[in-house]
Amino acid sequence: MRFHIQQEIDIPASIQLYNQICFAIAARYYPPGHRLPSTRQLAMQTGLHRNTISKVYRQLETDGVVEAIAGSGIYVRDNLKKSDFKKTFKSKNNLNKAPEQEAKKAIDKLIKLGCTLQETRNYLTNEIDWRIKCGSRILVSTPREDIGASMLIAEDLSPKINVPVEVIPMEELEKVLCNSNNGTIVTSRYFLQPLEKLAKKYRVRAISVDLSDFQKELKIIKELKLGSCVGIVSISPGLLRAAEIIIHSMRGSDIVIMTAISDNNSSLLALLKASNHIVCDGPSLSVVENTLIKNRSQFMRVPQIICAKNYLSIETINQLKTEIGVIN
Helix, strand or coil: CCCCCCCCCCCCHHHHHHHHHHHHHHCCCCCCCCECCCHHHHHHHHCCCHHHHHHHHHHHHHCCCEEEECCCEEEECCCCCHHHHHHHHHCHHHCCCCHHHHHHHHHHHHHHCCCCHHHHHHHHHHHHHHHHHHCCCEEECCCHHHHHHHHHHHHHHCCCCCCCEEECCHHHHHHHHHHCCCCEEEEEHHHHHHHHHHHHHCCCEEEEECECCCHHHHHHHHCCCCCCEEEEEECCHHHHHHHHHHHHHHHCCCCEEEEEECCCHHHHHHHHHHCCEEEEEHHHHHHHHHHHHHCHHHCCCCCEEEEECCCECHHHHHHHHHHCCCCC
16 A cells, blocks of 8 residues: 655644554554554655654554564554453543544545545445455365364354355365455464465455464363373364474373374274373364264273364454454
């Protein structure tokens, strides 16, 4: 997005730039986590002195819109802390303001930036249409080799978000968007960057979701006796690798860790025979239980099953609801 400073109007240049950056962030031209242009880049684009631009960035940081990372740059804040949100929500300026007043305020800002009423209408209509388009469906996407991760995300989202949720391998996503370029792409943080490029190409939104912290399950594992054997079962190879690393860093060689994809019958049966405790995701629970029942005679002891029912954090689901306009 390019910024334009109008010298002929009586609004200070710094305020013009401040308002334009805020609008770009609110309109998602600069999404959360996006790195803003350097002061040098903006100086070349707007003709303003770099000190003026630095002052604007400092004000944006003070207002909680961006954050400066030493040696890296200025970034759009990923989200507001709960305390900041409550403070903002309860502030005097936000109390008892009718939606009509907020709409008039937004229109007034655009007019002060030099927009005509027709241009203002087009900006607002385009933004609303874009958000409606992005909120029409959820496309959960990860590489085909770990499509199980997409299935886990979809499993968590479907009952909580009142829009269609589809699982699409990354390798097939562009073909899907070619046929119908609406919706919001949801993925793991590890795969966000390539999907953001694809989303930009087809003018849709791409969002990463954060996993649950699995504190309940990790607490149980932390308290296991020395020499215990823990079996981890999931439909996601990526989750298995991550879980193995986390548990090993927590317990070292104190316990034995085995992993199995839930649809691999031979590996799953061997894991169940050896393990004292089984940790599995929601979709794998019925597979684990049925395997135990069918092969009951082969077990000297039945392992204790710990099911991690929630794959995503509550915070990330609520954030996604906000992004696509779902009211809690």
